[in-house]
Amino acid sequence: MFHDLSFRYKIPLRGTVLILITSFAVTGALIFRAYDDLKQDLIANAEGLAQVMAHTLVPAMLKDDVWNSYEIIRTPFNADLGNRQSLGAEAIVVLNNDFEVYVASNPEAFPMLTPIASAGTAYGKLRRHLENQSSTETEVVDMAETNSLYVASPIISDHVQLGTLVMSYKRAGFTPRFVRFASRAGIVTILVLGALVPLNWYWGARMAAPLIKLAGCMGRIGQESPSQLQCDLYKSKDEIGQVGARFRDMVNELQVKQALEKQVIAAERLAAVGRLTASIGHEINNPLGGMLNAINTYRRYGQLDPMAEKTVSLLERGLLQIRDTVSALLVEAKPTSRHFGLEDAEDVRTLITPDIQRQHASLEWCADIGTIPLPATLIRQILMNLLLNAIKAVPPHGRVGCDIRIEAGALRLSVYNNGQPISDDRMRHLFEPFVHYRPDGNGLGLWVCYQIVDQLGGTIDAASDREKTHFTANIPLQT
């Protein structure tokens, strides 16, 4: 049950138990100590009082002045001890040497000249104790099975004992004081608990929060794609922070891996499409060439009536169209001797300028290259295709950009525009043949670019967001 509880509760619960144990242990120890102190206090007070009183009683007893003796032993009861009542004596009795009451603070309970033993069994025991162990010092008589403590002090004048002063204290007498102290300690404990427990819950919850977040985030793996996994994890160098960092790395790796997989799949599909189109193209080209040759031969040697001539021309035009289409599909990177240079880039710029102007668009141009060992014709074709696409994508007064540079041993062609972003759905089939989204295109421009780049051993990517659509081709320099 507890074992399966969330850390959100487990940590604060453990803290609460710890706090409770600590507070009760400390309070208990304090109360125990206070009880002991209180008892020692009581005894010390009582002894002092008994000594003083026994001394004061001497002249009164020598003169047999009962009233004066009575007034002396009444003093502690008459003094204003209201708030210390709990420490006051229950009764003060002066005994003569025959253990009879000489005078008592409470004469109704201890009538004069009655044997002290008649005041109850406890006093009977006390009498036996005093008889057996006559002491010249004040002593605390703590007898078992009695409700009171007794402080006995001999009244001595010039080595002659006149009697004994006995003060009785109820054992329960200091209970109210003790209860007062204990309740104060209890209140303080509750106040401390009242402050600590919520604090503990708050800290516990704060401590558990990153773990819970991490656990929640991990739980989503497998249900959501890593790229959509948005986790705002706790950042720190502690263990949870480290785990979080490792988790983020893992998610990133997963994202990269997934992207790679996608690319691989797309590349394989494109490669398959390329192989298919190439074989179909070659299969078509062979009979196509034969048919065109036959038409030529037929024209050269045959006398054609106008009707036949018209039909043959129709056939020829159709076959030529097929040949154009097929040859457009069959992109072949034929190596040429000429290398791509800055002047080729400038040529492309010049060629597209009329289109830019027609669209009232602006062109950002940056070409930072010298002559590079790549076939000029093919690179020009890639640039032209990408730039013409870009110009067609921008709205009037839009922005088109081109960036050509050498980066990490490769030529990087980057063409961008600020037109409508390309949807994810389109993005998946972007480089496939006959995929066109504009009425005036043949759907082969990007296919051609892809094929060329692929055959040159490079890669081409598209990225599109609200602000920009970016096509980037990376073509390794031939060494």
Next chain:
Amino acid sequence: MYRLNRRRFLGLLIAGGLLHTRLVGATGDPIRIGITPVFLTEQTSLLREWRDYLQERLGRPVLFVQRDTYREIVGNLLSRQLEFAWICGYPYVNHRNQLALTATPVYAGEPLYRAYLIVPARDLDTRSIGDLQGGVFAYADPDSNSGFLVPRFAVKEQGGDPSRFFRKTFFTAGHRNAIEAVSTGLADGAYVDGYVWNTLARFNPDITGRTRIVARSRTFAFPPIVGGPAVSEALNQQIQRILVEMSQDQNARLLLERLNLDGFAVPEAGAYDAIAAMAQKVGEVPLVP
């Protein structure tokens, strides 16, 4: 030592101007009046006011001197350390050839009072002093009429020996304490001044409420204010006049109210003979603690 302290004390008061208005025209040595527990002597503020009143009327400083026992006051009176004293009828009759009667307080319309035999309120059985035989008995003062002479006389009348009749007796230095001793159960009984008991019942009914009056004695002449050998006839007359006139004086009304007295009267000759006769019958020298 005593005179020095007193002089210095008065000197300080006068120097401080504290009593300046009170002492206008107050010349000569102060008149010293001894007081005994024949009334509630704890009323310090009452004594202060009474002193001021007498000073004003007399035109001389007045000093109240308080002692625990009647004997000390009578002794001081006879040795001329006091001019006047408010004492009990019993010491008066013992020394009447040396003392002059000045005034008798008037209580409940008469210059008379009674002694009350009291027991703790929980004691419902005692009907007379005879029932207290073998008990603990409190005496107010060995020189008190109501608090000593009356009980001993009562015991003797019953055929008992006052010194053996009770198991234990003790003196409480005053009627008020005797009442308290009975109320707390320290003593099984006591004879006290009825005027003191009634006054205490009026101002402090808690204590008297715990006692029960068993018997009231016949009336006796009220404890008198007497002049000692140091007092001239003229001064005695003057003080007598001032005291007697208090009942007519508006300014003294509150004082008398607090004293629980109607006023003071000129003592009648022979008023204290009854006490003298009783003392003679008891015929013993009292035991002094």
